[in-house]
Amino acid sequence: MSDDKTLAETLAQRGISRRSFLKFCASIASLMAMPPAMAVEMAEKLAAARRQSVVYLSFQECTGCLESLTRSHSPKLEDLIFDAISLDYQETLVACAGHFAEHILKEAIEKNDGKFILMVDGSIPLKDGGIYSTIAGRTNLDILEWVAPHAAAVIAVGSCAAFGGIPKANPNPTGAVAVSDIIKDKPIINVPGCPPIPVVITGVIAHYLTMGTIPDLDELGRPKVFFGDSIHDRCYRRPFYDQGKFAKSFDDEGARNGWCLFELGCKGPTTHNACATTKWNGGVSFPIESGHGCLGCSEPDFWDAGSFYTALSAPTKDVANWAAIGVAAGAAIGVAAGIANRSTKTETKRTRKPLTVDDLKGKPKS
Amino acid sequence: MNIFDILQWARGTGLQIAVVIFSVGVLIRLLEMWMLNRKPDLAEPRASGTLGGWRTVFTRSAPSMVLMKKAGLLLVSGYIFHLGFFIVLFFFAPHIRLFHNMFGVSWPALPNGIIEIITILSIGALFALLAHRIMNPVQRFLSTFQDYFVWLASLLPLLTGYLLLHTSDFSYSQMLTAHLLSVELLLVIFPFTKLMHAFTTFFSRWYTGAMAARKGVTV
Amino acid sequence: MSTSLQQGLAAMIDKIDAPIASFFNSCVHCGMCADACLFYTETGDPKYTPIHKLEPLRKVWYREFTLEGRLLKMFGLAKAPTDAELVEWETLIYDSCTLCGRCSMVCPVGNDIVYMVRKVREGMVASGHAPAGLKEATVRSIEIGSPMGVTADTLRAQIKHAAKDTGLDIPLDKAGVDYLLLMSSAEIMQFPEFMGAAAQIFHQAGVSWTLSSTAYEATNSGMQIGSSELAAVLVKRIVDAAEKLKVKTVISPECGHAYTALRWEGPNLVGRPFTFKVKHILEVLDELRAEGKLRTEGLETERMTFHDPCQLVRRGGVHDQPRNLLRMVAPDYVEMEDAGNMNWCCGGGGGVSANERAEPLRIKVFSRKKKQLDKIGVSAMVTACSNCRNMLEEGLEHNHMDIKVLSLTELIAEHLAK
Ligand code: SF4
Ligand code: SF4
Numbered sequence A: 001m002s003d004d005k006t007l008a009e010t011l012a013q014r015g016i017s018r019r020s021f022l023k024f025c026a027s028i029a030s031l032m033a034m035p036p037a038m039a040v041e042m043a044e045k046l047a048a049a050r051r052q053s054v055v056y057l058s059f060q061e062c063t064g065c066l067e068s069l070t071r072s073h074s075p076k077l078e079d080l081i082f083d084a085i086s087l088d089y090q091e092t093l094v095a096c097a098g099h100f101a102e103h104i105l106k107e108a109i110e111k112n113d114g115k116f117i118l119m120v121d122g123s124i125p126l127k128d129g130g131i132y133s134t135i136a137g138r139t140n141l142d143i144l145e146w147v148a149p150h151a152a153a154v155i156a157v158g159s160c161a162a163f164g165g166i167p168k169a170n171p172n173p174t175g176a177v178a179v180s181d182i183i184k185d186k187p188i189i190n191v192p193g194c195p196p197i198p199v200v201i202t203g204v205i206a207h208y209l210t211m212g213t214i215p216d217l218d219e220l221g222r223p224k225v226f227f228g229d230s231i232h233d234r235c236y237r238r239p240f241y242d243q244g245k246f247a248k249s250f251d252d253e254g255a256r257n258g259w260c261l262f263e264l265g266c267k268g269p270t271t272h273n274a275c276a277t278t279k280w281n282g283g284v285s286f287p288i289e290s291g292h293g294c295l296g297c298s299e300p301d302f303w304d305a306g307s308f309y310t311a312l313s314a315p316t317k318d319v320a321n322w323a324a325i326g327v328a329a330g331a332a333i334g335v336a337a338g339i340a341n342r343s344t345k346t347e348t349k350r351t352r353k354p355l356t357v358d359d360l361k362g363k364p365k366s
Numbered sequence B: 001m002n003i004f005d006i007l008q009w010a011r012g013t014g015l016q017i018a019v020v021i022f023s024v025g026v027l028i029r030l031l032e033m034w035m036l037n038r039k040p041d042l043a044e045p046r047a048s049g050t051l052g053g054w055r056t057v058f059t060r061s062a063p064s065m066v067l068m069k070k071a072g073l074l075l076v077s078g079y080i081f082h083l084g085f086f087i088v089l090f091f092f093a094p095h096i097r098l099f100h101n102m103f104g105v106s107w108p109a110l111p112n113g114i115i116e117i118i119t120i121l122s123i124g125a126l127f128a129l130l131a132h133r134i135m136n137p138v139q140r141f142l143s144t145f146q147d148y149f150v151w152l153a154s155l156l157p158l159l160t161g162y163l164l165l166h167t168s169d170f171s172y173s174q175m176l177t178a179h180l181l182s183v184e185l186l187l188v189i190f191p192f193t194k195l196m197h198a199f200t201t202f203f204s205r206w207y208t209g210a211m212a213a214r215k216g217v218t219v
Numbered sequence C: 001m002s003t004s005l006q007q008g009l010a011a012m013i014d015k016i017d018a019p020i021a022s023f024f025n026s027c028v029h030c031g032m033c034a035d036a037c038l039f040y041t042e043t044g045d046p047k048y049t050p051i052h053k054l055e056p057l058r059k060v061w062y063r064e065f066t067l068e069g070r071l072l073k074m075f076g077l078a079k080a081p082t083d084a085e086l087v088e089w090e091t092l093i094y095d096s097c098t099l100c101g102r103c104s105m106v107c108p109v110g111n112d113i114v115y116m117v118r119k120v121r122e123g124m125v126a127s128g129h130a131p132a133g134l135k136e137a138t139v140r141s142i143e144i145g146s147p148m149g150v151t152a153d154t155l156r157a158q159i160k161h162a163a164k165d166t167g168l169d170i171p172l173d174k175a176g177v178d179y180l181l182l183m184s185s186a187e188i189m190q191f192p193e194f195m196g197a198a199a200q201i202f203h204q205a206g207v208s209w210t211l212s213s214t215a216y217e218a219t220n221s222g223m224q225i226g227s228s229e230l231a232a233v234l235v236k237r238i239v240d241a242a243e244k245l246k247v248k249t250v251i252s253p254e255c256g257h258a259y260t261a262l263r264w265e266g267p268n269l270v271g272r273p274f275t276f277k278v279k280h281i282l283e284v285l286d287e288l289r290a291e292g293k294l295r296t297e298g299l300e301t302e303r304m305t306f307h308d309p310c311q312l313v314r315r316g317g318v319h320d321q322p323r324n325l326l327r328m329v330a331p332d333y334v335e336m337e338d339a340g341n342m343n344w345c346c347g348g349g350g351g352v353s354a355n356e357r358a359e360p361l362r363i364k365v366f367s368r369k370k371k372q373l374d375k376i377g378v379s380a381m382v383t384a385c386s387n388c389r390n391m392l393e394e395g396l397e398h399n400h401m402d403i404k405v406l407s408l409t410e411l412i413a414e415h416l417a418k
C-alpha cells in the first residue's frame, strides 16, 4: 500500500546502501542510453520521488510475464524497483482473495484517480461477449474499460497485452485483442516479449518516475531505447552472417563453431528487442548464445510468422504447390489460347484471297 | 496493418499470388507461341537444323566482336547485369534457403561479401544501361514506357537486397518487406513484358540457329 | 479481288508463326541491330533500326496472338496498324531493307529480324503498298517471263552470239543432261559474257548441260515484293522445266536472291521437295575444282578483293566455295574488314535495286562499302551476283572510285587451262 515515504527513506529502512542504489541507477541509465551524469540525477530524483501507485491487471495470460518480473533465483538490482513503487493491486500477489481483493482494487483506483500507472498482462478476449476470461463475473473487457480511464498511463506488459500474443494466434478462438485495440485515449507503452525482459519493465517505470513522461516509442508503441535495434544488429554471431557462414543443423560443425543461425530459422533480423545486450537470467545468456535461433517473440503475431525453424528468406506458406497449380492452370489456359490462335490463322487463311498478278496493276483500295 | 503484417503477407500470400501469376502467365505466353507452329522446311538441308539450333543457343551468349567496337559499354554492362543478377539470385545463402524450402534442393553459397560486390556491380551496370538507353539515339527512339518500367522493376530487388545487408538506416523488416514486394512485382509483370526474353531468347536463338544451320551457315 | 488494308492484315496473320512470336517476345529494345544495318550506320537515323521496321507486324501479333492483346482488342485498346501507318512503313520495309540479314547475326536474343521483314512484305504487297518499280518488275516476270522483259527470243539471240564467240555448242532444251543452267536477266542483257564463260567451263570439265526456253530466268521478283503466291508461280516454271528435261541439278546463276528463292524457299513455295538438286554456279565450279575437272592457268597480278553477296553467303551458306575458286587465280587476294558472313550489303539487294524511289538512299549508304574498300586499296573487286555487280559499279562510279567489278565465273573462264 502506498505511503508517504520517499524511496530514499524506504531503502534506508531496508538497509540498502546508497552505493548499490547508484549502481542500479547507472545500469538503468546506460541501458536507456543516457549520459552517465544522468545516473546521479536519476538517483536523486528517484530517491526523492513519492512511491508511485501501480495497478497490475492480469487478463488472458499465462503468468509468465509476472514470473519473469518477480521470480529471480537471487535478488537482483531490478527487484529494487519494487521498492520504488507501491503495487496496490496484483491479483496473483495480493494477499487477500474474493471480495476483499475486489475492494482493494476499487480503493486503489479511487485513492490515486488519474495518477496510478496501469500495468496489464494478457490479451482481452472479445468473442461471445468476452466470456472466455472473467474475474468475479466481470469480463476482462469490462474491467479494462472500467480501470483504464482512471489511470495516468498504461504499460502493456508482454506480447499478449501488447499485440494479442499467443491467444490471438490462428485461429484466435477467443477473439483476443491487444490493450491498444480497446484503449484509445491513454498513453500506452508496449513492452512486448514472451516474456519481456524484466529490466526493460523496470527501466520503463524508472523512466516514468524520474522524467514524469513516457519514453520515446516506435511505431509499434515500444520504447525505442530498448526496441530500437534488432537482435541481428547486436548479435555476437553477426560476423558469421556477414561472411555467409551458417550452421545447417543444430549439431553440425557450424553449430559447434558458433556460426550464424539464420538458416535454422533465426528471426533475429526482424526482431526488435534487447536480449542481445541485456541477456537473460542476470546477464547469463540469451537464446542465440545458447544455440537456438531467435523466435521473434517481441514482434506482433510471431506465432503465425511461419515455423521457428524456417529461414526468414523462405516463404511462410506453401509456394511450390501453388507454383505447380499455376503451371497446370497456365498449361490449360495456354493450350486454349493456342487453339484460339490456330483458329484465327485457319480462318484467315480460308477467307483471305491469294494475291494475283492483276492485284499489282490496279490502285490499292483502302 | 503494421510493417510486420505486410512482411508476413509478402512472405506468404503475396508470394503465392505472385508465383501463380508468374507461372500461369509464362505458360500461356509459351504455349500460345509454340502452338503457332512453323511449317516444315522442305528444302534439302546442308546440316542438321536441330544441332545448329542448340549451337546458337550457346554461341549467341558470346559477345559479338563486331559490335564490341560500336557498343562496348552496352555489351559490358549487359553482361555484368545479367551475370550479376543470376549469381546473386542463385548463390546468396538466404536465396538458396528459399529454393531449398520450395523445391528441396540446395547448393553451396557464395560469401556475403562477394555477393555484395556483385550486387553493387549489377546496380552500377543497370545505371549504365539506363544512361545508354537515354543517351543513345537508337535506344531512346525504341524505348517505350515498358522499357523504363522494367528497368525500375529489375533495379528494385537488387537495391532493396543490397540495403538489406546494410540495415543501419532502415529496419530489416522494412527492407525485407520492400525486397519481397519488389521481387513479387518482378514476378507479376514478368509474363506481360519483355522480361519474357529470359525464356524466349532460347527459342529465338534456336529457331534462328536452326534455320541458318540448315543452310550451312553458323550464326 | 483487289488489294486492301484488310487483305494486308490477313496476309500478316497468315504468316505469323512460332518463330515470329518468339522474336517479338524476346526483343529487349537494345538497339544493337541498328549498328548492324547499313541504313542506320550510314544515315544515323534511328527510324532505320531493323526491329522498328517490323512495328506493323508486331502490332498484329500482339493483337491477334497474345492473350492480353486479345483482351485489350475486345476493349478497343489494342489497335491494328492503319492504312496510313502501312504507307509510312512502306519505305522502311522496301526502300531501307535489302534483306541482307546482317541484323539477324548480331541480335543478342537471337532474333532473325530479316525473316520477319520478308513476312511483313507479304502484308504490304497484299495491302497494295509495294513500290511501283517492284510491282512492275513482278508483273513483267509473270507475264513476259523476266523482270527486265527478256523473252525466249532474246535468249536465243544471245545463245547465237555466245556460240559464235566461243565456238562452242550451247544446248537449249536438251533433255537428260546433268545440269540445267538458269540465267538472270542482267546476265542475259548486260553481262552476256557470262553465258560463254559457263559454256567454256562446262566444256573443259566435260559435263552435259542445257539452257531452257521456258525456264531461263532465275530471279524472282515475287519473292522480293513479298508475295509467296507470285513467287511460287515463278519457281513452278523452273520446277516444270527441270522435271520435263529430267536434269539432275539446276544451276542458279550469279545472283544472290535467285539462289535463296530457288534453293531455300523454292520447295516451300511449291509445297513439295524437289526431285532435282539446286546448286549455285560457284558450288558447281568448286565441285569441279575438287574433282580436278576445273583447271586454270596464269595468275592475276592486280590487288583484288571479294564482295560477299548477302543471299549467297550469309543467307545462303556458300561461303568457302568463292574463296577456293578465287585463290586458284588470285592467291594473294585480300579480304575486306567484316568479310564473309558479316560483310556489308552492296545496298541494292532485296528488290531495292528495282525500286527507283530508293535510289538516293541506296547511293548514300554505299558509303559503307566505300569505307571498306578505302581501307584495303584494291583495284578490282570480284563478286558472284549480277545485281551486286550493277549496284557496286553504280556506287563506285558515283564516288569516282577506279575499281573494276568482276564476275568470279567469268574470271575463272578467262583463266581456263587451254
Ligand atoms: S544468429 Fe540470428 S540474430 Fe544472430 S546473426 Fe544470425 S540471423 Fe542474425
Ligand atoms: S536485313 Fe539488312 S538492310 Fe534489312 S534491316 Fe537487317 S541489316 Fe538492315
Ligand code: SF4
Binding pocket: C026, C027, C028, C029, C030, C031, C032, C033, C034, C050, C051, C106, C107, C108, C109, C110, C111, C113
Ligand atoms: S538487336 Fe534484337 S533485341 Fe536488340 S533491338 Fe534489335 S531485335 Fe530487339
